Amino acid sequence: MSTLNPDQVTAQRLAGALGAVQRENVGDGSLIEDPSVRPPLVLNDREIGEITEIVCGYAEGRPGRWWLPIFLVTSTFVGILLVMVSYLIITGVGVWGLNNQVDWAWDITNFVFWIGIGHAGTLISAILCLFKQKWRTAVNRSAEAMTIFAVICAGMFPAIHVGRVWFIWFVFPIPNYNWIWPNFKSPLLWDVFAVSTYFTVSLLFWYMGMIPDFATLRDRADGRMRAALGEGRKRLVPDVLRGYIFGFLSLGWRNSSRHWHRYEMAYLLLAGLATPLVLSVHSIVSFDFATAILPGWHTTIFPPYFVAGAIFGGFAMVLFLLIPAREVMPGFKDLLTLHHIENMAKILLVTGMMVGFAYSMEFFIAWYGGNEYELYAFKNRATGPYWWAYWTMISCNVLSPQFFWFRRLRQNPLAVWLVALAVTCGMWFERFVIIVTSLHRAFLPGEWHMFFPTYVDILTFCGSCGLFLTCFMLFLRFLPIFPMAEVKAVMPQADTHAHH
């Protein structure tokens, strides 16, 4: 055997000459290493109807006891966010710790952070769809939901960070009697277009994907109401509401093959539309920095580096939220298997290496470029007053994914969750490092100044996390969190030729 090269081994296996590789620890049964055997995407031999029951059960049934306490906590933070934003708008941007040298700090850090979180959803939905990665069906709906919620959080920050919020409409190209258009040269304006386009397409994508599932929920509510009427009982209010709301949202979906045909086509088209957006949005966000002349910002590496970082951070957030959800929601584990988690861990490893490469290239170019201001900016990142932020970023983003070289850790949900948590923190610090450490020591030492966050900075960020999580909790509670139709399509039962 030792004389065979790996390809020969694989070939023999595929030919059935060698038996399937069995490992001692195969987890939940989705971790089959044999390339000749497709790991199951749904475990426990669920019937198609069971999938409907599981997914609709989340949206229709009572949630576990965990839901309400978490929801109360997160919605409290939404309240805090509202208070902080009102205070900011009533009083002035000075309630944050910004100053005339560090004019952006947590506000834009949070903006870029949340925009980055939003990237995993569209990547999973669009790019993995085009690449026909079937495992995406387990996570795409929730990842898309995260995209929407994250972009809402992200969009809030540029809007409230301006000095005069009531004039924010100046950034839109609205013909006005002053004949003043926005400045189309400004990357901030590109942001306006990029983020709003991204949000619109992501929302459409998310919504369109849910139409068949909405129809299922509608029909189930309808069925229950008919049954109630038949039995002479009163219709239940939730069912009535579901009937109306999902009836409206499902846009008259009747499961006809013509509907399915057009649905598939539209889905493909939207996937095609969304794919460049995955790359463009964060590239454009990175232009906010790359087109500036500040040492530490003025680098051409930013667009790919930001996109890789966004995917990295987005997947980390998906894992960070879905691994706990998997534990507390019944039947979830059958749909989101260890195989899925391992796949995403691999993506974390790859994109983590990409950002690590980008970090090192920044240093190399700063040294190789021979610009003393730029070299100083990077040396200052690692050794200046904000060294702790830089090294937090490095250890979270570059070092922590290295654990995923070990299969055991990749397949261990707790380990993956911890790394995802680290990466989520690390990606926030990455944006903080880029923004604040570059600004606080720019060209003229006479004008160097530190940035210290105020409680308003901190609570506004916590509030935005609360908003994100609150939205996600509502999503878990009321919407189909798996694409039922698509999951069914990747189940063995769907393949009538292979299935016995």
Next chain:
Amino acid sequence: MSHDQCPSTRGEERPAGGRDRPDVWRSPEELADTPGFREFLEREFPAGASELDGASRREFVKLMGAGLALAGAATIPACRRPDVKILAYSREVPEEITPGEPLYYATSMPTPGGGAEGLLVRTETGRPIKVEGNPLHPSNRGKSSTWAQASILGLYDPDRLKFPRYVNPHRGLLDATWDDFNAWATDHFARFDSDGGSRLAFIVDKKTSPTRDRVRDEMLKRWPRATWLPYEPMDDGAAIAGSRLAFGSPMRELLSLDKARVIVSLDRNVLHGERGALNHASGFAAGRRPVRAGEEMNRLYVVEPGVSETGASADHRLRLAPSRITAFAAALGRAVLERTGGGGKLGEALDALHVPGRDEFRLGEADLVAAIADDLVAHRGEGVVLVGSSQPAEVHALGHALNAVLGNAGAVVSYLPMGDDEAADSLGQLRDLSARMAAGEIDTLVCMNVNPVYDAPADFEFAPRFAKVPNTITLSVGDTETVWGSTWRLNGAHYLESWSDTESLDGTIAPTQPMIAPLYGRAHSDAELIALIAGLDTHEGYELVRATWQGITRLKDERFEKLWRRSLHDGVLANSTPTPAVPDADPRAVAGAVSKLSLAAAPSENALDVVFATSHVHDGRFANYSWLQELPHAGSRVVWDNPVLLSPATAKALKLEPPEGSEDPYTAHQLPRARMGELNVGGRRITMPVWIMPGMADGCAIVHVGYGREHCGYVGTGIGFNSYSVRASDGAHTASGATLARAHGSYEIVSTQDHWSMEGRNSIVRRIDKAAWDEHGDKSPEELRDLIYAALPGHEVNLAEQLGELSHSPAPVSIYVNPLNRSTGDPNPGDEAYDTALKKDLPPAFARGPQWGMSIDLSACTGCGGCTIACQAENNIPVVGKREVAKGREMHWIRVDRYYTGDDLNDPGEVLHQPVPCMQCENAPCETVCPVNATSHGEYGTNDMVYNRCIGTRYCANNCPYKVRRFNFFDFSQTKFNGTFVGEGSLGRPRNVNFIPPRLRQKLDEIQKMRMNPDVTIRGRGVMEKCTYCIQRVNRARADIRVRDEMKSLPGIPDGMVETACQQACPSGAIEFGDLLDESSVVRSSRVNNRSYMLLGFLATRPRTTYMLRVRNPNPAVRASEDPFVAHTEGGENGADETGQSEARALFHRTTAPDGGARIALRVIGAEA
């Protein structure tokens, strides 16, 4: 405003008690039944209601020509209105007024300690809004000091005394009127006629005013035994005594620094903050701005304990504690006399002095004393030795003697006799008076424009003695501690609202004429009050001044009227400047004095020398001027505070360095905090924060006075610490043997500049030694076609640019055609390349004049901050308070960066200053990033800011490499500092009002809005702002040209017609502004000079503001000159830092291998190809 004049509510304002108990107000029995007293009781409208008594005001209005339409309360129909007597021209606009056009009136401002500045005050619809120097006045020649600029704040100070108040022994504090005072005073002062006023005393500020002198003499005729005490707390008594020693009578020193080649300052801040400093700065700068190689330059040696503006301008600066400066002076005197033939008795006296520790007097390896003495002797008649206030009288006398020996007297320095008031021994007389007060010998004490309760030396115990005097009458413009201790508190008239006159340092007499009627009631000036008290024929200031002048000029009627009108117009009394004298210094007297001099041992950490120094708030009188509180202190750049300053080594030895370590305390992980220390000066103790200042003398502590005011106003009260409480009369300027021990607690210190080092970025402030300048200054490459922007493809760069990045970076050109100027190569404005290569359908941008530019000469700049304050006054720039400065939110449109060079924080090489306004970049980084087009380029090359359009993304500020943009984080321009917070702050002191967050502050008083310049928008919150090159002045000039026939034919705006506020105020003329396309403009000639360079020019921003490199003139005997174009040689201490070497290496490479791009990369990796 609390004093509304509605009859229906008026009564509520009255003090309680009152009408039905007339007999309790009886303390001076004589008063009980006077008509004045009865009137006081029965007035319907007591305070402030009858302030306008028609005739006299009309008189002055008529004569001024201002034509202010004033009216009493009776003519105003509105019931509630502020107690302000200024109205718009409602019906008849005076003939000479064009609404919206400013009018300028000449006046003069008395400066602390005597002397004056001639001013032109800009008034808008009757409101004085901006103080500018009077070009016709010889003492400042159009320049103005920060004090004069900020004095407008004193006029519109809402905490001013607004009406007289009286402390009735029975009824307590009562509001009163001037009529009440008049009635009281008539009877009260009559008591002194019997014994000639022996129980009567006056304490007045030192002021050189012929009118006040005349009124004083009239008054003393009535009460010859009255005590007249001209008092200045920080009086330079040693200088007066020194000149008395040397010449027999006290003399003023007049300096012509423009004639000096060698200037030696022994702790004298001759360029800033003293009388005549404006002229000194311009004279000094005149000798330091070489246009071509080989021009002569002066050389400045400074020996000082702290870091002053003069020290920062020095070629050689030695840090030395004040007691050692005395020894240094003795050694210098000895050395000079040795070289000039012994010096007779004086030489012997100096010989007899044992001068220990000559090693301290070295710079590098050189003996500084010998070098200076050689230099002085080599430039006889072209040098000057200056002695500062920390030195005893004997050293001042020695200085006069040396100037005489060296032939400098009569050439560089000349003298004028001092007036009586000016020469008075303030502190000595105050000691006597205070003793008499304690003995109960004083019945009535009149204080005018002085604050001895606060600032008298601690050993006089003045405040408790003051409280014992039965009748204390205080006249003051602003609120003071002395006011609060007085029985009569009279509201004084600001110099901008009263008639007076001044005599400046050079003896020129100038009128002080009012710009506006007194804002609050019938305020009186000091001369008016004296006249009123003494019962002179008139106490109207106008009549007093005219009478004085008629006496001086001996003219009458028509001829006098003509002269009077001309003087008011010109702001000076013609031909009043006396010829200076050159009295002989008496070497024997000086020798006698010097022989009594005792030289103290060098101070140590355990026996510190303490220097009590004045700063921007002077002796405390300007403490309520927020602009000056927020103007950074020299050296430390601390604002809103007066910490004890120590050198880093001394602080370390005393374990008092800032908690974050002295290496870089400013960029630590928290806001800078200072440790508290207990300063013990001769047994008096004060606990103050301790801060480090690089470049200070070791074993020496500098304490600024004038802080810690208790009654000052909303700005100054509670700011800093009252160091007068440890200052005794025998150590008024310098005390020795003090100790400083660590005390409990820490304190937040706020500095506008958080970093002391230039971090090796030597191209920011470029310097060259004179020898190298002489070598290379005239070299200009043959094809040096781009004179304005120095570097273009294929073009060589000028000398100054060769000292920076442009010498070894690729030419900063775009790869795209810039749609704004339709070029890639960025040709110059007016360049032929425009016309030939690029002329298409449209004329190119920036090719038509005027194209504005500014040049800032770092050789001339002293770092005084005059530009900052002038800009603040002109452009309505708000003050943000200590808390906001701590956060880095100060709003100054032109700031002065300060850098120390060298590697040793304790003993830095040089102190450098660099004013940084907006550079008005042609390729402005701020413009491209603004999403809403709020900042865009004007056709005259300025980077314009459209406040209405700004939404406040702050992206422009992030992308500005010079960080000159300022954001309104709160509604700064609408708030004042006394918010709703009261109570104790930390350390048991009153809460520092500047810690009140701006959002909790009160709205601005109406009165303060009157000082705003109507030509400049008040910026609201959330808006970015920055320097505009005073575009309102440019626009006004353009309008003037358009409407005036005689100017319509001019091709453009003539050079000099527009001056920016900073340029106008800059005493050393370091800032030039004008049209770059105008071949004859001054700024153009500076721009094409070999010294001109762009700050961060390699960024291709094409700044319109450029700098001229600083030329140093080191004495070769002290340190060798460095030539940046030859490999680094063993230099002196100054340039030996590592970065200087690498800079020299980089340039050396350029001379051998012109491809600079690769060279710098090699330099970075350390491969010396």
